[in-house]
Each structure stands twice: as structure tokens, then as C-alpha cells.
Amino acid sequence: MNAVARPDLLPRRRVLLDMAIGLASLGLAGCGFALRKAPTFAFQTIRLQGNEGTAVARELREALQANGLQVLTSAAAQPTQPTQPAQVVLTVVTDQRERAVVGQTAAGQVRELQLRTRFVFRLRAANEKTLIDDTELLLERDISFTETAVLSKDAEEAMLYRDMQGDIVQQVLRRLAAVKSL
Template sequence: MKRRLFLTAIPAALAAGCGFKLRRLEGIPFATLYVDAPAGAVVAQRIRNILSNDKSIRLTGTAGEAEAVLHLDQEVRSKTILSLSGAGRVTEYRLGLKLTYSVSGSEGRVWAAAETIELIRDMTYDDAQVLAKGAEEQLLYRDMEDNAALRILRRMQGITFGKGS
């Protein structure tokens, strides 16, 4: 029993000793942010959730109170048939998420020009597993939304005042 505990502790000790840290959101160059997004925008909610845990940046209720404004256009989800079986049944779908965003100062000066993020995931499909495939589809969309939120936040880290990124 002691040997098993020892063997499981070795990787943890090696990871702790090498200076490994999870990636953090350090370096966003402004203290306050307003997220301007259409109602129901999931990526905007994911960004708010991530930033609510960050002590270095405060989300504001209006654009006038914020140093920077993140503008998100409407998110567009897509689902297209990728392939069919010989019997004409769907065997694969292609899921997509597309959104455009930009970052500006509260005075209207553009710090990050409009950029479009388009994410695609392919998913196999089986009529016999409708519930499981529905859950997989939702998981893939959630993954794309998280990925888009993190891309936007990483781009915001690269913003320098007075210049677009």
C-alpha cells in the first residue's frame, strides 16, 4: 500500500518541482471592461464567468464606466450534413460556430479591429443513439464556445494602448 502511494506521489512531486502552473489570464491591459453583446449570447456569458474569477479586471454595467468595451456580434450556430450512408441516412454532421468581435476604448477608439472566429467540429451520427448524440452535439458546441471565449481573451491580452493589436 505504501509503495502504491509512493508511486502515485512521484508524478505530482515532479510536476510541482518543475514550476508547472496552469495558464492564467494575466496581462489584460485595462482594469474595467464592459461586454456589449446581444441577449442570449453564450460566448459573452462564458467571458463574464471567466473574468468574474479574475481579481485584476472588473466588469461594469455600462460602457461609460469601463476603460474598454468588448463588442460581440450575434453568434451563429450551424449544422450541416457531412456524409450519408448507402441507405440515405446521415452518418456525419459538421457543426459550426461563427462570431465577430472587436475591442474599443470607452471613447470609441478601436483597439482591436473586428475579427471573425469560425470554429468547426465534425461529429459521427447514429440513429440508434439519438440521446447520446444529442448530448455529444451540445458538448461540442460548449467546447467551441469556450474555445472562442479564450481566443478573445488571449487577443485582449495582446492589446497595447494607443494601437490596434
Template sequence: MTRRPFQFILALLVTLWLAGCGFHLRGSTNLAFSTLAVQGPGGPLLIDLKRQIASTTTTRIANDPKQAQAIFTLLSDSPTQTAVAYNANGTVAQYQLRETVSFQLATPAGQMLIAPTTISQTSSLSYSTSATLAKANEADLLYRGMRQDIVNRIMFQLSTVKRAPMPAAPASAP
């Protein structure tokens, strides 16, 4: 009988602590444009970015760049794996994984909203020849995590863009 009030009080304390520390669930991101064209070399990063935009914003992905208010262009996406340490036998003991992404955001008229920008993420992967498959799976998970971090950073960049000024209409001659 005394266990139930204790659980309630504990749950209440945890809730108050979370509220007091500033914790809140990730809400939606407001973008300055209602339609966005996403283009570039296909791949998992673009798929993840489109999913993030669709699930956390009210912005609609446009298939035709001419019908979008802004055009996101993925200029490059290059994951690399570099050996950084070797063991006494001369085999690789550690890799550095790096994902480097370049992108830009422009209006259909060509006005740059975000100039070409490069974002990189790195991670270390210890390696053992006795666990090759496990290390390959670990590398895949690390790349996915880095890609998600990059998508979050791109979303932050997109959320800081202010609405592009409308071009001034030419003055009509009397």
C-alpha cells in the same frame, strides 16, 4: 517498507519531468484596462467570457459602457450544423458543427482597439438514428468545447491589446 520510497521517487521524477517540459498552471491574464463593458446579444458565449474575465484577470466588468475603459461588443454568434455525409439509406451519417463569432473592442470614445474580428471553430459529429439522444448530448458537449476554445482565443486577443493612448488635451489659449 520498500514501496513508500519507490512512490516518493516516482512522484519526484514526475514533478521534475513536468517542471522540465515547461508545464505550468494557467495563471492570470493581464489586460491593459481595469474596467471592461461586455455587450451584445446574450447567450452562453458572453456568460463564459464574463466568467473567464472575472476569474483570470483583475479587470472588472462594468455595467455602463461609459464608465469602462474599453467596450467589448459581440457582433454575432452563430452555431451551425451541416450534414456532410450520408449512408446508403440516404440518412445523415455525419455532421459538421461550426461556431462562428464576430467581435470588436473599442474605447468609449469610439477608437478601435481590435477591429471587427471573426473566429470560427469546427468539429465533426458522426450520427446514428439509433442513438439520437446520445448524439444530441455529444453535439452539446462539442459546442461547449468549441465555445470554450473561442473564449480562450478572445482572451488571448484581449491580452495583446496595449493601453489606448489618452487623447491630447487641447492647448489653452493665452
């Protein structure tokens, strides 16, 4: 008799399961989740100055241009470019890469390295009003090291530096987008 009663319960369970899934999806839709959109800026022209020849500064310039901003560089970097007023000036104070030994064997051989990328910048309006004070972004990555795989570890190190560089550019873009008025 139990075997006969169970088929009657299956459609009811299915309906209850469908209702539970529907309610859960409604709850997720109402939580405010949304995909990240392209940043919007309170300015249309920006001047880069300072350490603008570094890899992070070059990638930052490309990302700003890709987001629709007109990017000007200092006259020292591009002497043929006419001097134009920019709405804001982004000064790259520091852009450096560091490599430190953090682990050694008893024989003094390097076993672990720490890679760091340090980026310090500030943002000022054309009227010298400080919009973003000196801000330091420091990213660190650990990497194991072995003498038998030096070439592959060099490639891994370069990849980690490129990854940190992209992370810094995205963080700077988000901070620039947070400026709502000049």
C-alpha cells in the same frame, strides 16, 4: 576475461548516462518553456454589449470577472445598473451555432454532421479608438450520427458545443491580453 572487464565498464557508463541526462535537462531549461499564466490586461473595466445573452458571452463575462476585471453590461441588459464609463467596450457582433450535414448514405440517411460556432467581436477604447477590429472566430467539429443512438449523439453534440465555447472564450481572452495600451 570479457565477463571480468564488463563490471568495470558499468560504473563508467552510468556516469556518462547521468552526464547526458543532466546536459539534456539543462538544454530544455534554457529553451524558454514556461507554463501559461493568467492574462494581464491594459484596462480594469470593460463593457460588454451586443449579443450578451448568449452562452459564449455569459462564459466570457465570467472569465473576465475571474481574471480581475470589472465587467459592465449594456443598460438594456441590466436596467437597474447605473451607467458607468468603461475603459474599453467589447461588442459581440455575432454569436451563433450552426449544424450542417456533411455525409449521407446512398439512401439519404445522415451519417456525419459538422458543428460550427461562429463568434465575431470588436474592441474599442472609451474614446472610440479601435483596439481590435472585427474579428471572427470560427470553430468546427465533426460528429458521426446514427439514428439508433440519437440521445447519446445529442449529449455528444452538447459537449462539443461547450468545448468550442470554452475554446472561443480562451481565444478572446488572449486577444484582449495582447492589447498593451489604450
